[in-house]
Amino acid sequence: MHKVLIIGAGGVGGVVAHKCAKNPDVFGEILLASRTKSRCDAIAASVKELTGRDIATAAVDADDVPQTVALIKEFGPELVINVALPYQDLTIMDACLETGVHYMDTANYEPRDEAKFEYKWQWAYRERFEKAGLMALMGSGFDPGVTNVFCAHARDKLLDSIETIDILDCNGGEHGHAFATNFNPEINIREITQKGKYWERGEWKEIEAMSQSMDFDFPEVGVRKAYLLYHEELESLVQHIPGLQRIRFWMTFGESYIKHLEVLQNVGMTSIEPIQFQGREVIPIEFLKALLPDPASLAANYTGKTSIGCLVKGKKDGADKTVFVYNTCDHAETYKEVRAQAVSYTTGVPATVGAEMMLTGQWMRPGVWHMEQFDSAPFLKRLGESGLPWHVREIEG
Numbered sequence: 001m002h003k004v005l006i007i008g009a010g011g012v013g014g015v016v017a018h019k020c021a022k023n024p025d026v027f028g029e030i031l032l033a034s035r036t037k038s039r040c041d042a043i044a045a046s047v048k049e050l051t052g053r054d055i056a057t058a059a060v061d062a063d064d065v066p067q068t069v070a071l072i073k074e075f076g077p078e079l080v081i082n083v084a085l086p087y088q089d090l091t092i093m094d095a096c097l098e099t100g101v102h103y104m105d106t107a108n109y110e111p112r113d114e115a116k117f118e119y120k121w122q123w124a125y126r127e128r129f130e131k132a133g134l135m136a137l138m139g140s141g142f143d144p145g146v147t148n149v150f151c152a153h154a155r156d157k158l159l160d161s162i163e164t165i166d167i168l169d170c171n172g173g174e175h176g177h178a179f180a181t182n183f184n185p186e187i188n189i190r191e192i193t194q195k196g197k198y199w200e201r202g203e204w205k206e207i208e209a210m211s212q213s214m215d216f217d218f219p220e221v222g223v224r225k226a227y228l229l230y231h232e233e234l235e236s237l238v239q240h241i242p243g244l245q246r247i248r249f250w251m252t253f254g255e256s257y258i259k260h261l262e263v264l265q266n267v268g269m270t271s272i273e274p275i276q277f278q279g280r281e282v283i284p285i286e287f288l289k290a291l292l293p294d295p296a297s298l299a300a301n302y303t304g305k306t307s308i309g310c311l312v313k314g315k316k317d318g319a320d321k322t323v324f325v326y327n328t329c330d331h332a333e334t335y336k337e338v339r340a341q342a343v344s345y346t347t348g349v350p351a352t353v354g355a356e357m358m359l360t361g362q363w364m365r366p367g368v369w370h371m372e373q374f375d376s377a378p379f380l381k382r383l384g385e386s387g388l389p390w391h392v393r394e395i396e397g
């Protein structure tokens with residue numbers, strides 16, 4: 001039985017808290033901490049109602065290393081599951097190093113003043129984690145996370161060699177709002193409005209945001225238009241898939257979503273540059289976040305499914321072979337189970353499984369590591385058992 005500290009009580013934190021509570025053999029004692037304690041308390045009440053378990057709650061500002069260190073020392077966890085925002089990754093890693101505790105997250109560190117989606121800041125912690133005998137697991141959500149493991153599974157089990165990978169992410173759900181984002185709006189909008197980028201034959205190629213798209217038939221959703229975006233898992237996958245010639249990431253958006261985003265962008269509402277307004281400094285995208293629905297609040301009336309997978313082309317026994325490794329997840333079903341929509345669920349479940357891999361020693365190695373650097377088999381087994389069954393479809397031609 002292990003002790004874990006979960007930091008972040010948003011849509012994803014709620015799922016992680018419920019899922020850890022449902023697995024008492026691994027997660028013996030749980031503390032959920034976030035900036036706003038009342039959000040932790042509301043999740044703890046739901047955990048009690050749905051699982052019968054008590055979890056502890058606390059307030060913490062994870063931007064503040066001494067405060068985070070004090071909380072870790074007081075509770076004494078083996079692992080911190082960071083599901084706050086990417087801005088807190090480094091301060092939480094610092095606090096883990098100071099207290100001798102393992103670390104994991106679901107998104108790469110982002111400086112507040114520039115949208116980068118790069119791992120260089122966290123990779124700089126490698127030696128310190130190694131020397132301290134501690135492990136930091138990067139990006140144990142769905143994408144990054146499960147998508148990295150799907151690629152590892154294709155590399156290690158399904159194909160002899162890999163030529164190209166296309167990661168395809170579709171949310172075929174309906175939440176009934178004119179415009180809303182499925183996870184933290186600031187991070188989501190930053191991701192979509194930056195230039196698109198993919199990797200081909202050793203080089204990164206940049207394109208204008210949302211300028212390249214293709215139709216894809218997503219299992220259990222149907223044909224949707226997906227746009228080429230840069231996504232952080234590409235940066236580690238190019239290092240860990242030998243022989244890879246090209247890797248791209250695609251995400252679907254409806255026409256109405258794109259129209260809203262275009263207008264917001266044209267008027268400057270998605271900017272991360274501070275402006276002066278009535279004598280005070282305002283960051284437009286942070287103000288926009290305050291106006292948009294809280295992603296966790298979308299859950300109650302969400303219908304439809306997410307359908308996310310990796311289309312991997314390569315060779316098997318000398319012949320061409322293409323596989324699509326994927327998962328689909330139903331918004332209404334996840335709401336019934338843990339009061340969350342499927343985007344939070346598909347992130348929170350892999351975070352819980354990643355934590356289990358570390359705590360049970362199946363994935364435990366000092367240093368800073370990515371999901372595809374471990375054996376995919378135990379993770380994928382537990383992923384299916386934990387509510388995210390996955391499938392392999394062979395694609396002809």
Ligand code: NDP
Nearest residue numbers: 009010011012035036062084086107141142143144183184
């Ligand atoms: P939310 O915005 O719903 O929740 C974020 C939580 O973090 C809130 O409870 C917030 O507190 C808390 N928080 C923010 N700043 C601090 C701080 N300084 N100290 C302590 N707590 C803080 O986000 P989501 O739950 O949707 O997303 C959580 C993470 O998961 C993000 O990093 C996101 O990028 C990542 N993600 C990863 C995905 C993947 O597939 N890999 C997919 C979706 C999300 P407060 O309530 O006070 O604001």
